[in-house]
Amino acid sequence: MNRKSLTRLLTHIGKYKRFLILSMICALLSVTASLLGPMLIGWAIDYMVGKGAVNFSFVSHILIALAFIYAGGNLFGWLLTYLTNTIAYRTVNDMRGKLFEKLGTLPLKFYDNTPYGDTINRFVNDMDSISDGVQQGIMTLFTGIVTVFGAVGLMLYINPFMTVFVLLSAPGAFFVARFISKRTQHFFKEQAKILGQLNGYAEEIIGGQKVVKAFGFEERSFRKFQDTNNLLYKVGVKAQFYSSLTNPSTRLVNNITYAGIGIIGSVAAISGIISVGGISSFLIYASLFGKPFNEISGVLAQRQAAFASLQRIFYVLDLPSEAMDDKNSFDMKESEGNILFKNVDFSYEPECPLIRGFNLEVKKGDRIAIVGQTGAGKTTLVNLLMRFYDVDSGSILIDGINIKAITRASLRRNFGMVLQDTWLFAGSIRDNIAYGRENATEEQIIAAAKAAEAHSFIMRLPKGYDTLINDTGENLSQGQKQLLTIARVMLVDPPILILDEATSSIDTRTEIHIQKAFMKMIAGRTSFVIAHRLSTIREADMILVMDKGNVVESGTHEQLLKKNGHYTMLYKSQFEPA
Numbered sequence: 001m002n003r004k005s006l007t008r009l010l011t012h013i014g015k016y017k018r019f020l021i022l023s024m025i026c027a028l029l030s031v032t033a034s035l036l037g038p039m040l041i042g043w044a045i046d047y048m049v050g051k052g053a054v055n056f057s058f059v060s061h062i063l064i065a066l067a068f069i070y071a072g073g074n075l076f077g078w079l080l081t082y083l084t085n086t087i088a089y090r091t092v093n094d095m096r097g098k099l100f101e102k103l104g105t106l107p108l109k110f111y112d113n114t115p116y117g118d119t120i121n122r123f124v125n126d127m128d129s130i131s132d133g134v135q136q137g138i139m140t141l142f143t144g145i146v147t148v149f150g151a152v153g154l155m156l157y158i159n160p161f162m163t164v165f166v167l168l169s170a171p172g173a174f175f176v177a178r179f180i181s182k183r184t185q186h187f188f189k190e191q192a193k194i195l196g197q198l199n200g201y202a203e204e205i206i207g208g209q210k211v212v213k214a215f216g217f218e219e220r221s222f223r224k225f226q227d228t229n230n231l232l233y234k235v236g237v238k239a240q241f242y243s244s245l246t247n248p249s250t251r252l253v254n255n256i257t258y259a260g261i262g263i264i265g266s267v268a269a270i271s272g273i274i275s276v277g278g279i280s281s282f283l284i285y286a287s288l289f290g291k292p293f294n295e296i297s298g299v300l301a302q303r304q305a306a307f308a309s310l311q312r313i314f315y316v317l318d319l320p321s322e323a324m325d326d327k328n329s330f331d332m333k334e335s336e337g338n339i340l341f342k343n344v345d346f347s348y349e350p351e352c353p354l355i356r357g358f359n360l361e362v363k364k365g366d367r368i369a370i371v372g373q374t375g376a377g378k379t380t381l382v383n384l385l386m387r388f389y390d391v392d393s394g395s396i397l398i399d400g401i402n403i404k405a406i407t408r409a410s411l412r413r414n415f416g417m418v419l420q421d422t423w424l425f426a427g428s429i430r431d432n433i434a435y436g437r438e439n440a441t442e443e444q445i446i447a448a449a450k451a452a453e454a455h456s457f458i459m460r461l462p463k464g465y466d467t468l469i470n471d472t473g474e475n476l477s478q479g480q481k482q483l484l485t486i487a488r489v490m491l492v493d494p495p496i497l498i499l500d501e502a503t504s505s506i507d508t509r510t511e512i513h514i515q516k517a518f519m520k521m522i523a524g525r526t527s528f529v530i531a532h533r534l535s536t537i538r539e540a541d542m543i544l545v546m547d548k549g550n551v552v553e554s555g556t557h558e559q560l561l562k563k564n565g566h567y568t569m570l571y572k573s574q575f576e577p578a
Helices: 002-046 055-104 108-113 115-159 158-182 183-205 209-212 219-244 247-270 276-298 300-318 380-384 408-413 430-438 441-452 454-460 478-492 509-521 555-561 566-576
Strands: 048-049 340-348 357-360 367-372 393-398 413-420 496-500 524-529 541-545 549-555
Touching: 002 055, 002 115, 002 276, 002 300, 048 454, 055 115, 055 300, 055 357, 055 413, 115 158, 115 183, 115 276, 115 300, 158 276, 183 219, 247 276, 300 555, 340 380, 357 380, 357 549, 367 380, 367 566, 380 496, 408 413, 413 478, 430 441, 430 478, 430 555, 441 454, 441 478, 541 555, 541 566, 549 555, 549 566, 555 566
Parallel strands: 367 524, 367 541, 413 496, 496 524
Antiparallel strands: 340 357, 340 393, 541 549
């Protein structure tokens, strides 16, 4: 899995070949400077034979040369860091864009089954982890390759026998690092998973603080958070502990090699095979040779975390997108509003059937109310109608055309939805109302707000339509937020309306005004009203009473009361004393 993920990551990085080439050049020049230094240092040592036997002229020239070499090396090292950071940030920026684009194509089922906090964690923590891994990986790779080959070449030049001894130690350090890394990867994957769960729960509790405090859930929510946090701590400690063994283990191998070189070099110097300066240079090159291996092991934890995050990102990117529109699908300009459900079967999970053999005919301009207990399938009909989910069997027709033959985008443009859960974004009230019609004029926006009974409260705000709403809309009441979502739909003016508990958060007096506004808005349009408060649906042309995915009763308000069935029971539970 690591190799496959790495290959895909390299495909993203490969887009920035110009920066990669410049990085290679900077790495080559920076490492070359670091490799020239030890050779000059060895020469300088050989010209310092003893007291009174120092060639100060030669040594001073070497010191000046070293100053220029190391200054140039540091400059190119800085450029290398700058370029690798640029590659890392641009790569992650592209991946973050692809992830966001992918989220727009995923079916609603993904959002129903995935905590929001976990998805956000992929955007923030996982992407940051990948960025750090890419930056460290490129620097270590480029400098490491040049350093290893350069150091080996210069060691061979100084003393081939000692070079063979150093090379024999390299596989030992490599296999130690590989052995430990293979056994720590699953800890980092588990760590990333638990971190996503922790973020999801934190977002949940922070967003629901009013409910948490109202039910005195503070202590229990803290305990649950602490349990997950402790689990993250335990897994994180294991991941860091085992990965931290790599660096000292490889350094142990390198230190044993270093000591062996010192002994062999000393014997060679006594025998006149190598000079003292040569031994000094060789020891520095041996240290430089082992440096890339130590760097790899030193940032192993970071890279393992990056790989775990990479797999989480690619998991989402590899999820099947919402089924593509058929190539023969056409754009529906504006529906007449005639709808037919024909022998529809549907279930969210195959083992739990919900709707079976559902039939319903709705004609243009009909006002259809849907009532029933929670879980009866009311909202499911809306999900099927707008193709948030597709039917298992049967068909849904609009104006005699199967909705599968219509592009999803054009199908959904024919619907206006007002949901029980309001959604507003950070921006002005004007922008929120015009969300579905960005070219709307000021007059159209104000007209929609007036029709939704929202204009008066908007004008009482400090900046009127320019008042900024925060991302959760907490600076507005729930009723005010609902009025804005209603105004948003009124501005779009769609041919078919879906009102899912649209007035549930509005006080009774405001609800009366809203009902009048709705009556004007739905005149001549097909509309579906999902409601628990039966007082809001008495004027419907047809009321469907649903139970376990089936329509068990249908008719007008008066007709259903006469049947003395499910609807009557629901009605009495709301309007008659117990």
